[in-house]
Amino acid sequence: MTSITYLEAIRAAQARALEEDSRVFIYGQDVGSFGGAFKATKNLAKEFPGRVMDSPISEDAMIGMAIGAAIEGMRPIIEMQFADFSTCGLNQIVNHAATLFYRTEVPCPLVVRLPCGGTSGGGPFHSQSLEAIYAHFPGLVVMTPGTVEDAYTMLLEAINIDDPVIFCEHKFLYYHLKAEALPTMALPSNKARVTRPGRDATVVTYSAMLHESLAAAAELAHDGYEIEVVDLRSVKPLDTDTILASVARTGRLLVVSEAFPWGGVTAEVIARVTAEGFGLLDAPPQRLNARDTPVPYHPALWGTHRPTASTIASALHRLLKL
Amino acid sequence: MTSITYLEAIRAAQARALEEDSRVFIYGQDVGSFGGAFKATKNLAKEFPGRVMDSPISEDAMIGMAIGAAIEGMRPIIEMQFADFSTCGLNQIVNHAATLFYRTEVPCPLVVRLPCGGTSGGGPFHSQSLEAIYAHFPGLVVMTPGTVEDAYTMLLEAINIDDPVIFCEHKFLYYHLKAEALPTMALPSNKARVTRPGRDATVVTYSAMLHESLAAAAELAHDGYEIEVVDLRSVKPLDTDTILASVARTGRLLVVSEAFPWGGVTAEVIARVTAEGFGLLDAPPQRLNARDTPVPYHPALWGTHRPTASTIASALHRLLKL
Amino acid sequence: MNCKSITTGSTHELDGTLFCQAYRYMLTARLLEEKLAALKRSGKIVGGVFLGRGQEALSVALGIHLRKGDVYAPLIRDQAGRLAFGEGMLDALRTYLGSALGSMRGRDGNIHRGRPREGYFAMISHLGAMVSAVSGALIARRFRGETGIVGATCIGDGGTSTGSFHEGLNLAAIEKLPLVVVVANNQYAYSTPNSRQFACDNLVDRAIGYGITGHRVIGNDLANCLEVLQKAVAAARAGAGPQLVVADLLRLIGHADHDDASYITEAQKQSPLGRDCMIVAQQFLLEKNWMSQAELDSWQKEIEVEIEATTTRVLREPAPDPQEESWIPFATSHLHSESL
Amino acid sequence: MNCKSITTGSTHELDGTLFCQAYRYMLTARLLEEKLAALKRSGKIVGGVFLGRGQEALSVALGIHLRKGDVYAPLIRDQAGRLAFGEGMLDALRTYLGSALGSMRGRDGNIHRGRPREGYFAMISHLGAMVSAVSGALIARRFRGETGIVGATCIGDGGTSTGSFHEGLNLAAIEKLPLVVVVANNQYAYSTPNSRQFACDNLVDRAIGYGITGHRVIGNDLANCLEVLQKAVAAARAGAGPQLVVADLLRLIGHADHDDASYITEAQKQSPLGRDCMIVAQQFLLEKNWMSQAELDSWQKEIEVEIEATTTRVLREPAPDPQEESWIPFATSHLHSESL
């Protein structure tokens, strides 16, 4: 049986987009003949000559270039070597790409691929999850796929969308997460998915934390609890309806994210649920984020900096008693 | 009777810091003999020769320079010409200044002054409120004074603090907001303040929205409602205790901010209150932010883009009926 | 050898027709901007007004050498270039006055305007950002196999200190794009003098470090501007890669409406830098006998009439209606749902 | 006239003692890095390992000309310079192995280490960022009236494309700071060749555009490196403003542990660029009779013993304990309260 990884799905989506749409090109550091720091563009430069281009170490100019090309009708995909380096191109993303359509009625269809999230030994500058930063700015779509299938279909959708998309890939999932085949059907990227049905509590999460949450839910199943797990898939737009429907079933909510704790996805989800679904809640909604320090380098520190199946399980046990 | 404006208070705080502490210096575009785009450093270059320096248009290097000087024991104050341009120096702020102490145990005492918020005709690039962006990153203190007195005492505290402080000044308050004299006493910047006591509902807000909220509260007083208004003063750290105490009194919560709606202060406050003070709430907590588009240029659009006394009053009326 | 030599304009035959046409755009820009200043003073314009007084010759010389199909990203002092590139004064007045019918529909204002679909980019405020954006447009054209086109943008002395400017120019050099970047060194960035902005002799010294061609030009001399810009644009168009054109001049007005520019020294104002490009150009065309004073006077009348008429028209146009406003930042329709 | 001329080292008397001392640091760096690579292969080091193989001569030549009291911000390939500046191999091993006793206490790793209080800055990953930080330290020293000090930092060919590098160097030039910036042009940024990184002939051509002095140096020739860096550091120390030193060389290893550097062409490896600076330096000192082969062999032994002993020691040191970890990002005590 062959299988395909999360990373291969991302590569496959780009290959297909290059194949089917002559407006698509890829630009980023080492994405050309080298195939990218994570090999997400492996062989693409050879298969699509001239359309997969190495960039200088110039994140601001990379995004600016993509904006100009997008205005002219192209569909650029920009690979940031790590999400953390996108802060050097942030101005062009949030002030130029994000505002273009509102200001001028000209769409800005570009995708910024961000290898996000922590890995062991990654340290403060190769581990960050920046979805909350980009989601705060009007005009950006922020996708956070947590499965191989979503990585594939959502990246294809991101390329097709007429708006700038921040595509948050999780480095931890790149090689580990596998599926048997590429999907043929796709749930639209702006819909959340109930990955595991349950009735005792809802965990809303996304990206790598989906798998920690599923593991926690499996653990609680041993104690007889049925935990529903909702995968947000995109954090902007955010599918409040699916979350509310789940909370209506379970009455309890835990929101889990690997990002820094102040603000962000967990706060946004809770604020929406309490504003619109206050009466559905049987207990105070809870959240779990990474700790409020830079992401530490040492595996022992890193392992307690972010939520894990075990801290999620503990949080669920607490929530079930509230 | 003489009076002092919010802007003059900021100037006075800087003058005093320069006077009392030889480690303080100011660096920013046009802050020297010109006195800054808003005149927040008027005459300071003359009064403190060599310590108020014009910078090139290099936000990244301005912050990097301040970091190096702070490491060496100085207390730099960096003026961004507009908060919006700080995105060009964001990388140095969030990845260098903010992480320094955690990584190296060496403090990074610098202040970045951000002229924030909307004014009529400001448009998409001279109006943003970016407190939520900076508050998301570990290691930054984010102050958002809404009164003349706080502008003065909090800036002095910001300069004294051993950590990088993002000091969000509101341009709309610069010239309009006046006090009779500079304060002699200061509430610590990490404490919120109950600006107006009430018992029917709590409005939690900060910066220019404090005044819109107070106006709304005054309006509701005509209908017999007593609205408590809590001024956060700092959004990171965030004084949850004072908020919870207020909600304990009123049972109802509206959080108001001029920033973009996704994430941010309003979501963070609601997430904390519902997690820790769920039982205190008699109604779903509500929030009011700016709209989810870039800040529009035209006064008619701008006036409906951000919350105002009248939309806050409407939200309060709705909240009181929930 | 990538590092091209630096050229400065040498005098050869000037095209009188082009000169007069350029002068007319300059005059239009000057008069239109005077109107804008008046509209600001009378409270009709809200927000900043940024004028290009003294920089019209340089600005027009770029705009007039561009063609339909080229890409142009003007900056804050480029009213003359915008007109020459084909922007009617209607767009300028509508954007400043916030007309709902303008290309920016009241959503953005003043110099933050353009029609990107027509190759006329709408600047963002963050200086330096347009260099890479224009480069991206040129890369798109290259993908489509279009040749003989040029992309152009302008920046001030202050803007050259941004990382964005550096990254954009370097990218364009690597890609050998047909890009023209005009640096208007008006000696100040807002109030900040060159001495606090850079330490090289002349900003054109940056060209060699990017491996591109540098040009110097006398920024308030239309004849010289037309000649050098013609050369630079033609070189870019012919495939010689990015061209950096550095002009010396003064802005004869404050940074924006509220600034009296008292920081500009008397010595600078009295020096050749301080010459008003309008007067220099007018004297030149009168001397050359390309036009008479009477013809110039009638141009002025015509333009004034057009400005008045357009202003009157725009002042009657509707403002954007917040109730009708969609408040939608996305182009993709299925992302619009309120609940998302 | 601000734009300084470009110098390249000319042969004059070399200091044999300094040369041998530098060689010893190079050898220590080379052997220590081989140990680091082995520790990575055996799974003892987690995360990236970034080695400076082939760049030791350039790196040491900067570090050895700095003094206590100077400011130094090394980058990823500067093990030799770090040792010469005074970092013991203990800090390197502790940081790579994540010892709780290291200067970074397991919070940061590998080359992201330093002791900022001692003028030894801890790089962030974002390339270019250290240029302005070192400049800020120099401005602080200037405020305190300290003279005769130097700040130095290193960067790769790729790092010169960052806006941060441009802004920082420009700022230093404006302030005429005693800053030395060493560019190690090892022909590639990760896999990206110079041809996709910049378009000028040589990166030293950037110096004139900042109005600073440029120097070229043969990056794998210790004699030349020592001479040029001596000159550059002395010039900065004497108040001649920023010095840009551009070296040509190759890195003789992958970008990080997982990279086989197959993109480096055979022609480059066979060219003078591909010479191993260790061999070049060793031959030179043997030829000069400054040391004998036996002495060199005993150095190697000594260093190997020290590396083994230090490694054994560090491997026994405690890892950071997450239960003991404060998780506090603030230096200011009253900001620590959990409820805030």
Ligand SMILES: Cc1ncc(C[n+]2csc(CCOP(=O)(O)OP(=O)(O)O)c2C)c(N)n1
């Ligand atoms: C990145 C950035 N920082 C700050 C500003 C604020 N600002 C607007 S114009 C200006 C001065 C520009 O000077 P220059 O580039 O010389 O152009 P000039 O106004 O002289 O034409 C400044 C600092 C900005 N627009 N962008």
Ligand SMILES: Cc1ncc(C[n+]2csc(CCOP(=O)(O)OP(=O)(O)O)c2C)c(N)n1
């Ligand atoms: C701003 C930024 N973007 C991307 C990276 C990722 N990155 C780390 S090292 C590297 C290549 C650096 O090349 P160069 O500067 O030539 O140094 P070398 O590795 O050759 O010594 C890249 C792209 C980074 N560190 N910083």
Ligand SMILES: [Mg+2]
């Ligand atoms: Mg200028």
Ligand SMILES: [Mg+2]
């Ligand atoms: Mg390199």
